[in-house]
Amino acid sequence: MCQLFTGARPQLYASRVRSIRLGGVATSIRLENIYWQALEEIGARDGLTVPRLVSRLHEELAAAGTLGDRANFTSFLRVSCTRYLQLQVAGLVPTDCSVPIRDLDSRSILAAERATAERTEKQALAA
Numbered sequence: 001m002c003q004l005f006t007g008a009r010p011q012l013y014a015s016r017v018r019s020i021r022l023g024g025v026a027t028s029i030r031l032e033n034i035y036w037q038a039l040e041e042i043g044a045r046d047g048l049t050v051p052r053l054v055s056r057l058h059e060e061l062a063a064a065g066t067l068g069d070r071a072n073f074t075s076f077l078r079v080s081c082t083r084y085l086q087l088q089v090a091g092l093v094p095t096d097c098s099v100p101i102r103d104l105d106s107r108s109i110l111a112a113e114r115a116t117a118e119r120t121e122k123q124a125l126a127a
Helices: 033-045 050-064 070-089 106-126
Strands: 015-022 025-032
Touching: 015 033, 015 050, 025 033, 025 070, 033 050, 033 070, 050 070
Parallel strands: none
Antiparallel strands: 015 025
């Protein structure tokens, strides 16, 4: 079983630092290459470069009042990439990359995700 993970190309989990301007301030973000690849795919769906996508995410977190320190923002980016892939696997976000993320109904996707989590919790309690 573990060979599925340990057999991954080391390049996927090698980290890379990119300089990005957030809130008008140049900063560096270190992520593993697999996360940079996911961010590239997410951004490309809406015609955004990775720096622009990351900047927009940062701006939206700041506007919502949920922006923590830089380390938390890096964790947020990792979680965002993982959620993107999980939502695709669950069939809530199309795997067709020609469908822009901005065209998706985020409220209905989040509601469906919550409903699935609630069903899973009920099934776990009943078992």
